[in-house]
Amino acid sequence: MPRMGGYVPADHKTRHQDGGRDEISIASLSGDPADTINESLLTTRGDMIRRSATVPERFAKGTSGKLLRMGANDPDWSAELFGEGHITILPIAYNSIGQGTWSSTDGAVLGGAYLGQSVSIADGDNISYKVYLDAGTYTLAFITSTHSDMAILDFDIDDVEVASFDCYSATFVSSVLKTQTGIVVSSAGLKTLKARVHGKNASATSYQMRIQAIILWRTA
Structure with missing residues (x-):
């Protein structure tokens, strides 16, 4: 070719x-x-x-x-979204009552309503709140009044004690701010925050508790 x-x-x-x-x-x-x-x-x-x-x-x-x-x-x-950096909890907005009869009372001298036990006041009375917390370090504060009948109030996060406050004073003092720093939350998630009466000062006459507000804010 x-x-x-x-x-x-x-x-x-x-x-x-x-x-x-x-x-x-x-x-x-x-x-x-x-x-x-x-x-x-x-x-x-x-x-x-x-x-x-x-x-x-x-x-x-x-x-x-x-x-x-x-x-x-x-x-x-x-598993969850990020938590808030600052949380203010009104005491009446509780999730469950573990022990005691709790009711809200309008106390003008206290600067507003507060939550406290109304009958059968006893050691171990407790009330719980649901709150979402991201992992981090927090300060917990709560506003209360102190008096001769006031108890020691502990705060637990998921049944682990993170703060304890003696609310006794010889005379009545209103709107007292008590704080606990350095609370470490190791994992993010929906938490149970419990306010729990845990004993009393040796000079206190009862196990009374009054909660005006609970505040959590993240510091690290």
């Missing part, structure tokens, strides 16, 4: 057989590193890929309702 424009059929055949350098080899398109990662790491629907300190790794999907939250180095799943 005559040559046309320098084209030689034998050359064309050879180039197809040896995968000539000027043609794309389909085989060369396989083995994409991304495909290898996807196939080896992503084992479950919803999985993702994140990079560790050195290599890509599987990041297993979270459970329903969890949020992706950035840590110091890596993202991870978080």
Whole structure:
């Protein structure tokens, strides 16, 4: 066959057989590193890929309702939203009563309403509130009145005591602010904050408690 424009059929055949350098080899398109990662790491629907300190790794999907939250180095799943930096709790807005009969009373001399036991006042009377706290360090404060019949009031977060206040005084003092610093909350979540009568001063005559407000604020 005559040559046309320098084209030689034998050359064309050879180039197809040896995968000539000027043609794309389909085989060369396989083995994409991304495909290898996807196939080896992503084992479950919803999985993702994140990079560790050195290599890509599987990041297993979270459970329903969890949020992706950035840590110091890596993202991870978080069960809750972030907490507030400052929380003021009105005492009447309680979640449950563990012991005692508690009622709200309008006390003008105290600067507003307060919550206290109304009958059968006893050691161990307690009332609980629900509050969301992010991990961190907090100060807890509460406003009360002190008097000769007032008890010692403890505060617990998830049944762990974090503050204790002796509310006894020889004479009546209204709107007293008591504080406890350095309360560490190790994990974020919905917490139970309990106000609990826990004994009394040796000079106190009763286990009375009056709560005007509870305040929490984050310091670190």
